Amino acid sequence: MPATPPSSADAPSASHPPADGPSRRELNKAATRQAITDAALALLRSNGPGNFTVEDIADAAGISRRTFFNYFSSTEAAIAAVTFGFLDKALQQFRLRPAGEPFLESARAALVELADPMTVAPLAELYSLGQANPQLSRSELEAWDHCTVEIITAARERLSEGAELDELYLRALAGSVISCGKAAMDVWFLQCGGSLTPESLSTLRQLLIDSMGLLGSGFARPDPAPTTTQATTPADASTATPSPDRH
Amino acid sequence: MPATPPSSADAPSASHPPADGPSRRELNKAATRQAITDAALALLRSNGPGNFTVEDIADAAGISRRTFFNYFSSTEAAIAAVTFGFLDKALQQFRLRPAGEPFLESARAALVELADPMTVAPLAELYSLGQANPQLSRSELEAWDHCTVEIITAARERLSEGAELDELYLRALAGSVISCGKAAMDVWFLQCGGSLTPESLSTLRQLLIDSMGLLGSGFARPDPAPTTTQATTPADASTATPSPDRH
DNA sequence: AAAAAAGTTGCCCAGAGTGCAAACATGCAC
DNA sequence: GTGCATGTTTGCACTCTGGGCAACTTTTTT
Numbered sequence: 001m002p003a004t005p006p007s008s009a010d011a012p013s014a015s016h017p018p019a020d021g022p023s024r025r026e027l028n029k030a031a032t033r034q035a036i037t038d039a040a041l042a043l044l045r046s047n048g049p050g051n052f053t054v055e056d057i058a059d060a061a062g063i064s065r066r067t068f069f070n071y072f073s074s075t076e077a078a079i080a081a082v083t084f085g086f087l088d089k090a091l092q093q094f095r096l097r098p099a100g101e102p103f104l105e106s107a108r109a110a111l112v113e114l115a116d117p118m119t120v121a122p123l124a125e126l127y128s129l130g131q132a133n134p135q136l137s138r139s140e141l142e143a144w145d146h147c148t149v150e151i152i153t154a155a156r157e158r159l160s161e162g163a164e165l166d167e168l169y170l171r172a173l174a175g176s177v178i179s180c181g182k183a184a185m186d187v188w189f190l191q192c193g194g195s196l197t198p199e200s201l202s203t204l205r206q207l208l209i210d211s212m213g214l215l216g217s218g219f220a221r222p223d224p225a226p227t228t229t230q231a232t233t234p235a236d237a238s239t240a241t242p243s244p245d246r247h
Numbered sequence: 248m249p250a251t252p253p254s255s256a257d258a259p260s261a262s263h264p265p266a267d268g269p270s271r272r273e274l275n276k277a278a279t280r281q282a283i284t285d286a287a288l289a290l291l292r293s294n295g296p297g298n299f300t301v302e303d304i305a306d307a308a309g310i311s312r313r314t315f316f317n318y319f320s321s322t323e324a325a326i327a328a329v330t331f332g333f334l335d336k337a338l339q340q341f342r343l344r345p346a347g348e349p350f351l352e353s354a355r356a357a358l359v360e361l362a363d364p365m366t367v368a369p370l371a372e373l374y375s376l377g378q379a380n381p382q383l384s385r386s387e388l389e390a391w392d393h394c395t396v397e398i399i400t401a402a403r404e405r406l407s408e409g410a411e412l413d414e415l416y417l418r419a420l421a422g423s424v425i426s427c428g429k430a431a432m433d434v435w436f437l438q439c440g441g442s443l444t445p446e447s448l449s450t451l452r453q454l455l456i457d458s459m460g461l462l463g464s465g466f467a468r469p470d471p472a473p474t475t476t477q478a479t480t481p482a483d484a485s486t487a488t489p490s491p492d493r494h
Numbered sequence: 495a496a497a498a499a500a501g502t503t504g505c506c507c508a509g510a511g512t513g514c515a516a517a518c519a520t521g522c523a524c
Numbered sequence: 525g526t527g528c529a530t531g532t533t534t535g536c537a538c539t540c541t542g543g544g545c546a547a548c549t550t551t552t553t554t
Contacts, residue, residue: 054511167434171434173461270551275550
């Protein structure tokens with residue numbers, strides 16, 4: 001049974017309103033949405049990217065082609081919903097961090113929370129299916145970009161408390177954090193092929209931590225002094241930063 | 248005359264082969280390609296994004312619809328060619344930098360080279376036209392991502408001399424550099440609306456420099472360091488605002 | 495000049511995406 | 525319950541995309 005929202009009188013209906021939570025309409029919509037992404041993912045698995053149509057998805061999900069387009073504007077959008085979910089979870093974690101915590105520390109913590117089998121599994125599968133597929137990765141890009149926008153918003157809320165906020169600082173930082181997170185995922189997939197074993201996930205966790213560390217240290221070259229986290233940023237101040245002293 | 252490649256006997260043909268440079272075929276293709284992007288951009292200007300078809304572009308460029316698809320796979324691809332050109336120029340500049348130079352310094356120099364009227368003009372226009380347009384900005388994202396891949400390649404060539412290269416370092420750095428460059432462009436457009444006056448370009452240059460500075464300093468908080476940073480990054484604030492003094 | 499290679503075009507077709515209006519489901523008031 | 529308002533699904537028709545194919549033209553090679 002792919003999606004059976006329009007069948008009423010099913011589970012909890014007769015006796016009492018069990019909870020005033022989500023209404024039936026909302027439940028139906030959520031179920032249909034889920035059925036669509038499930039069907040899309042199944043077809044992606046079985047047929048490979050680009051070898052199935054919207055109609056195929058609609059049929060598998062038990063809805064009409066037209067209804068599919070009420071939910072998603074394209075097959076890729078339906079599939080990218082997985083990535084969106086993943087990144088939304090990251091954002092959720094980020095927002096849970098205490099406001100006083102340094103930004104990069106919050107980002108690190110939020111990202112590490114993702115290195116959990118249930119959470120990465122769908123992403124790992126998408127990676128393996130669409131890694132070399134431009135058609136598919138386009139929507140992935142959009143999801144990551146959307147996440148950047150969201151994190152800019154989140155960071156703005158957090159940093160705006162009292163201080164004037166620097167748009168460049170905000171955007172450059174948010175973009176870099178996302179890029180580093182993405183880089184860690186890429187490297188992880190490169191090294192572990194999306195395996196979900198505990199060691200693999202531990203590797204992922206470490207990669208995420210390391211990427212935030214690189215960002216926080218200004219990408220201090222690893223070759224000269226691998227031991228000291230003591231800064232000594234190799235970017236000589238003459239060009240990289242306007243003189244830190246007064247004018 | 249939009250594109251007149253299939254008309255021979257025109258400029259240099261009768262007397263002597265002036266140079267064995269680009270063949271006629273290559274010239275024709277380049278001309279057609281140019282005609283297409285010009286036409287697409289003109290239509291974007293006049294009709295707004297999404298309000299013209301491939302056929303419109305083909306007509307304006309003086310070619311058939313079918314030929315358009317021999318060059319680009321979609322309208323967006325044709326328009327994104329502008330961004331591609333812009334970013335390719337940045338990469339070109341990057342590769343020109345001496346190999347011994349610190350990575351961020353090379354990136355800074357390459358990016359600053361772009362703050363030139365002829366180069367940014369097309370990008371600025373695209374920004375103003377497509378800022379709020381998801382359809383359009385999708386292809387832009389792809390262009391930036393492509394640039395990231397390219398810069399990873401360039402960086403790998405440069406860093407691989409003798410040392411084992413750390414994939415994470417490479418990818419996180421490249422991604423962050425691109426993100427920061429993008430952030431600087433975004434902020435610039437936000438502040439200056441894509442104006443091409445000397446002051447505006449100077450602002451852009453400073454934003455690009457600042458963004459690389461932020462990256463190189465590990466995004467040291469511009470506000471008074473709260474508590475936890477035991478690794479007292481020496482490069483403190485002051486990277487935030489493009490100091491309004493002389494230069 | 496003739497053949498070969500590369501490029502263009504028209505024709506055709508499957509599929510994407512959207513507006514519209516009818517049919518259906520749900521929520522709410524009585 | 526009955527009935528109405530509101531939200532959702534669906535079929536239909538339509539335009540546009542994207543690409544295979546074969547005929548045709550242009551450029552290059554021999």
